[in-house]
Amino acid sequence: MDLLRFATAGSVDDGKSTLIGRLLLDSKAIFEDQLEAVEATSNAKGYDYTDLALLTDGLRSEREQGITIDVAYRYFATPRRKFIIADTPGHVQYTRNMVTGASTADLGLVLVDARQGLTEQSRRHAVLLSLLRVPHLVLAVNKMDLVGFDQGVFERIRQEFVTFTQRLNVPDLAVIPISALQGDNVVTRSDAMPWYEGSSLMHHLENVHIASDRDLRDVRFPVQYVVRPKSDEHHDYRGYAGQVASGVLKPGDEVMVLPSGLTSRIAAIDSFTEQVEEAFPPMSVVVRLEDDLDVSRGDMICRVNNAPEPTQDVDAMVCWMTREPLRPRQKLAIKHTTRSARALVKDIQYRLDINTLHRDGDTRELGLNEIGRVTLRTTQQLLVDPYEQNRTTGSFILIDEATGTTVGAGMIN
């Protein structure tokens, strides 16, 4: 059994909560006491049916407003896979939440209401998912019951979406007609839509091929922590702990450590009490080298002729996440892999209109939930790859040094 992380996006009332409630219910991730509580609330509110959306509403303040305003994580499993859903709110003022949810997702699920077809919001969701390089995209055309399960309605929406995503970077797209409320094509194929020949949503989630999404070629091992037991038993032990970002590491491999550029060979790869033959993403291991080099946190182990670029000038798409706008000359803390530095905002080249993909070059700042192309100068070299090649070595966060909060997310060009 493996793990699939997916992010959901939809406008208010497209049926996202209902759909998630149904996925959880049908995979038995909902317990009787939870269901009873929701049934009781539905009754008290005088609804005709159990409002599955109540299952996933989080905090009380949000419950009161009746909307979801933060990323919520949910879990379910089938015999084939364990799933982690990052349930993100759809509205434009929550772009930052969607970016957060999409950052770790293997798959993005965009929901639309069949009666309304594609909206500005659904286009924006697709844009964000492609910007975050989520490798698989699903468009679920919901509420098919309200359009008489009509094939024509579905086809029009599908065509329009396919055309739109051709301008984006979407390696894998599936479009599925569903009724979240009645369950059509959610877990099992629907009798009401015999014209649809694809798989149900659950079947798709269970079978979508994610193994080849990982980069097994370019070795990137950001050193997180140096393990030195300083005990009698392991007196000379010195190992570099980290999580493999990409590539496959093997004992005997000739490697280079950046930024020093010194080379050595891998003596052993430890995983707790065992030594492993190979380490690949996303394994957390301890790498030992044959030579005694000065390696510390923030360094990167890679192959001699396949290394990230050490740079102090970073060109990136930045999603801004706080009220006070991002402006040139601003100084921020930056965290990239296991390396922290300070960064100076040199320039905001343009703001990307995420609804139209238009680039506004006249902009002098980035406001909350806006995305733009930014150049930064850092106090230290960062060891970077383009985000489109590596989601780990291509991403960073920006931190406000006064408040300590995370204020920006960057994807390196």
Added chain:
Amino acid sequence: MIPVQASADYRLSHLEELESESIHIFREVVAELERPVLMFSGGKDSIVMLRLAEKAFYPARLPFPLLQVDTGLDFPEVLQTRDNWVERLGARLVVASVEEAIATGVVVDDGKTSRNRMQTATLLDAIETHGFTAAFGGGRRDEEKARAKERVYSHRDEFGQWDPKNQRPELWSLYNGRLHEGEHMRIFPLSNWTELDIWHYIAREGIEIPSIYFAHQRRVFERDGMLLSEHPANPCRDGEVVTERTVRFRTVGDLTLTGCVESPATTLDEIVEEVSVARVTERGATRGDDRFSEAAMEDRKKEGYF
């Protein structure tokens, strides 16, 4: 460049992937935050946490102590397991006692406040006294609605409070551990684990957990639909009858509040089997403190509960 020929399929199982993510979190915290501590209750989640911490730093010893909040009403079997783990790992254990906190006036026992509330105050006091800046907790997001939105790095202000409206965005695996004087971080390395994952992992690792998780004979009585242990600190009320039944616990905590369930499961496999088909959440079934209201957990978390 020549692409690597995949000899194996280079896939991790979901448990291996969760394990790797948790180990990454432990190492990140120890690298970046000054004085971490692991909140150790002796329950299954904190035992899994401890196992992951052991793996994260092996062959070195744990680079942080364990903190246990002793309610004075813990199950003896749980304390025994705690001591076995501490001894095996050569770990340092800090015990923060609720009784002592009451005696020294850190918390007030007015007879109305539940032990869990007093536990919160005792915990916050211990964190402050020892100057801990990061406290690992075994909370999981599948446990409860309010937790579903909590970050892995959960920021607490000078009063130990959680502000759900003002959480830091958490992207990729880039955690932000910045703190101001007096603040601390709660760290939840098991955020993405479910109850079933925990049991599968315990079975896979073959690690010691308190015996009360397995079916045993116990003298119990029913209260508010829960089965509670007979104990001098928890006298029966009118109409409550003690009977001996075959039970096990799904969570462990204050013994006056933690209920057990009737179960014949004496092995890990049987427990996994039982949990897979369980129809009631572990908290709904057995935690008196969470049942007072739907929002009880959220309120307690804001105050600084685990």
